[in-house]
Amino acid sequence: MTETPGFTPRQLLGTVSLRRRVALVAVGLAGLCAAVFLGLLWATEPVALPWRTRIAFAVMVLIGLAWAGFAAWALLRRPLFALDRVIAGWLATAFSTLTAVASTAVTGTLTAAAVGVVLTGAALIILRRAYTYRRTLLRHLRD
Structure with a gap:
């Protein structure tokens, strides 16, 4: 079974409500902001951080980027x-x-x-x- 039947652009745009699109934009911005701010905080540390802290920062940045990527994908794919x-x-x-x-x-x-x-x-x-x-x-x- 295919998930891309022949819909018109008007039908596709009408399937995602404004509320859903705003929620996806908010999720994407929140993830991107979290990733950027944590990355900047990590990059501006005056001394080298312990390896466990570096791993924690990397994981949190990846989580933020994953949410931002998900939101971008969901907004663009129809x-x-x-x-x-x-x-x-x-x-x-x-x-x-x-x-x-x-x-x-x-x-x-x-x-x-x-x-x-x-x-x-x-x-x-x-x-x-x-x-x-x-x-x-x-x-x-x-x-």
Whole structure:
């Protein structure tokens, strides 16, 4: 099954609401700003940072760039058929799990673990809803 049937440009532009486009622009700008600011902070450190701190900075910059890249891809590619929601769900799940594991390992507190479990659980719920929505759209497209 193909995901690119013969839609007109008017139909394609009408499928993404203004609210969704604004949200994607906000996600892209937030990711890009985070990556730029963390990169600048890292680059302007007066002394060499420990290797664990350098790894943490690199991972945070990559997370910001991943969100910016996702937003750019979602804004430019048409039609999406809710694939953007599934990818966003996977990004949220992966990054919240990574953050939860890293913060629990660094701090060793139960609070960090609890916050990580709550955030990862929320990301998993978002991912599940995205798959359900995509399945529904593809079923309607077939019918």
